[in-house]
Amino acid sequence: MAYGIKISLPGFDAKTATTEQLAITSEKSMLKQERKGSTTYTFSGSPASATILTVTHNLGYVPAAICSWYRSSINEGGILSYVEFTPSFELEEIFFEMTTTQFFIKYVSNDPTPTNRNGQVWTFDYTIWYDPAT
Amino acid sequence: MAYGARVSRAGFNASTCADFESAFDSRYPNLKIAFQGAFTSTSSTSSQTIVTHNLGYAPVFWFYIKDIYGTNNITLGTKGYSKGFRINSTNLIYDGGAGAVLEIYYYIFHQQIDQNITYNTVSNTPTTPSGSSNAYGIKVSKTGFDVKTASPKDLAWSSEYPSPILQKVITGTMTTGVEETVSHGLNYYPQYFVYLKNINGDNRWQILENAFDSYTYCTSSDIKFNFTGINPTYDYGVMILKDPVKV
Numbered sequence: 001m002a003y004g005i006k007i008s009l010p011g012f013d014a015k016t017a018t019t020e021q022l023a024i025t026s027e028k029s030m031l032k033q034e035r036k037g038s039t040t041y042t043f044s045g046s047p048a049s050a051t052i053l054t055v056t057h058n059l060g061y062v063p064a065a066i067c068s069w070y071r072s073s074i075n076e077g078g079i080l081s082y083v084e085f086t087p088s089f090e091l092e093e094i095f096f097e098m099t100t101t102q103f104f105i106k107y108v109s110n111d112p113t114p115t116n117r118n119g120q121v122w123t124f125d126y127t128i129w130y131d132p133a134t
Numbered sequence: 135m136a137y138g139a140r141v142s143r144a145g146f147n148a149s150t151c152a153d154f155e156s157a158f159d160s161r162y163p164n165l166k167i168a169f170q171g172a173f174t175s176t177s178s179t180s181s182q183t184i185v186t187h188n189l190g191y192a193p194v195f196w197f198y199i200k201d202i203y204g205t206n207n208i209t210l211g212t213k214g215y216s217k218g219f220r221i222n223s224t225n226l227i228y229d230g231g232a233g234a235v236l237e238i239y240y241y242i243f244h245q246q247i248d249q250n251i252t253y254n255t256v257s258n259t260p261t262t263p264s265g266s267s268n269a270y271g272i273k274v275s276k277t278g279f280d281v282k283t284a285s286p287k288d289l290a291w292s293s294e295y296p297s298p299i300l301q302k303v304i305t306g307t308m309t310t311g312v313e314e315t316v317s318h319g320l321n322y323y324p325q326y327f328v329y330l331k332n333i334n335g336d337n338r339w340q341i342l343e344n345a346f347d348s349y350t351y352c353t354s355s356d357i358k359f360n361f362t363g364i365n366p367t368y369d370y371g372v373m374i375l376k377d378p379v380k381v
Contacts, residue, residue, distance in 0.1 A: 004274070005274065007138070007139050007158070007160045008160065009160065009161070009162070009163060009253075010138070010160070010161060010254070019166060019168075019244045020163075020244050020245065020246070022163065022166075023139075023158060023159065023160040023161070023162065023163045023164070024158050024160075024163070024164055024166075024291065025166070026274040026290055026291075027290075028166040028167060028168070028244065028290065029166070029167045029170075029276060029289075029290040029291065030164050030165060030166055030167060030290070030291040030297035030298070031165065031167070031241075031297050031298055032286055032287070032289060032291060032292060032295035032296075032297060033295050033296040033297070034286065034295065036296075062198075062208045064198065064241065065210075066210065066325065067210075068323070068325055068379035069379075070323055070379055075353055075354065076351045076352070076353060077323045077351060077352050077353075077379050078344075078350055078351040078352055079210075079212060079325065079326070079327065079350075080210070080212070081209070081210065081212050081213045081344060093213065095209055095210075095213060096209065096210065097201060097204075097205060097207035097208060097209040098198075098207060098208045098209075099207055099208070104207070108204075125378075125379045127377070129295075130285075130286040130287040130289075130295060131167075131170075131287055132239075132287065133198040133208050133239050134172065134198070134208060134239050
């Protein structure tokens, strides 16, 4: 016999509600946070590349994750990856990626004369879930 | 009479915690996984079906992709790649535009992209965790696993491991090349995804990426985005989570 739990959103009957009308249901999985963290990075000079953060998770599989950026100096933020086309029309990226053991935030510029980010302060907030990405 | 339930994240008081400090609350939903899977494209330039979901509406999705043009590691599909992956009410497809073998891993959720909805806000004010060792909670295992012994990835959900919580979905129509602003109303920086419809003339939705023709960012009050395409206007859907980037 199958057991379970479901709780409906206000105004809906839990016995007849659709999945979308339920707050939670044991019939559907959700992403489960393994860890959450943040780091602040200050650019020095105009690097062609940089590893901003390395987190070792050692889950043994590539986990689902998400990462966001925030800059207090301009009061803006968003989901990584951050992509800009530089004055030389080359690609400049800040992005995150994962392996079976680690999570990285990286910066790469393909521009021989990269954007001058010297002194820019970026904050990154990341969440790694127990749920596999792969 | 209204009934309900609330479970806080470990260390927080369920009676007073902010919404983003709760694990579950019947006044607003968590993001529920509808489909999860892997797909490897062929090098054909023809459209390829990744998964037929048949939800009857265009659902929120995102995907991870092996970065074959970079490190071969797995990254979120929000740069360059995302243009080729689009969804409608029936299926998620890859349009073959890259003409390359791409390895992707997708998540599709029980949340409609193209329907305005705002869930309840109880509190946006962060609280201080008590650090109490008296941790209580609730957890549910996936089918076939014993909830008492299942590893975290084999649980359907657990109050010990927080899950994303929905705040709202905002839909509308933007003018090409003109920055669009939508208010999220959270008074902090939330996690979110922007989706645009019909960029490629197939009435499908795709993730708005940061690229030469588009961008998106948020402030503590708004989400802003822009796309310059060949159509005069584009329909959009913005899914906003209660989960903060920065409080």
